[in-house]
Amino acid sequence: MINNIKICKNENCNKTVKGRRDRLFCSGYCKSEHHYAEHKKSGKVYFKSQVDEILRKNRAILAKYNTRNGTEIASEIMLEKGFNPRFFTHFWTNLTGETFYFCYDQGFKENKSGFGDKYTLVTWQKEMERQVFK
Numbered sequence: 001m002i003n004n005i006k007i008c009k010n011e012n013c014n015k016t017v018k019g020r021r022d023r024l025f026c027s028g029y030c031k032s033e034h035h036y037a038e039h040k041k042s043g044k045v046y047f048k049s050q051v052d053e054i055l056r057k058n059r060a061i062l063a064k065y066n067t068r069n070g071t072e073i074a075s076e077i078m079l080e081k082g083f084n085p086r087f088f089t090h091f092w093t094n095l096t097g098e099t100f101y102f103c104y105d106q107g108f109k110e111n112k113s114g115f116g117d118k119y120t121l122v123t124w125q126k127e128m129e130r131q132v133f134k
């Protein structure tokens with residue numbers, strides 16, 4: 001019966017599972033590969049690589065839209081591209097108390113005034129170092 005065809009639970013495998021009804025994997029190899037992958041996803045190393053990936057992506061998106069220092073852009077556009085404002089490497093505050101969040105050398109500030117939400121994009125300047133490095 002076609003309904004009984006089961007596909008191996010290992011994400012990297014598309015083989016059908018034969019044999020006992022409660023079997024989930026086509027082979028012992030697939031079973032251990034699947035459990036290894038699950039273990040990796042739950043670990044600290046995996047979390048670090050996820051964060052690294054988000055920061056790398058954020059930086060690339062910021063750099064793409066930051067055509068000149070001080071560019072304003074609708075936050076919606078950035079978010080659609082996958083920008084995640086919760087992840088940044090450090091922040092810097094200017095004399096009027098506005099905080100800019102950076103992903104390495106690319107920074108942004110949320111502007112809640114005017115139509116919709118916007119980001120002001122800036123690049124890291126040498127003189128900002130005094131505030132953040134001890």
Ligand SMILES: [Zn+2]
Binds near residue numbers: 009026030
């Ligand atoms: Zn398999």
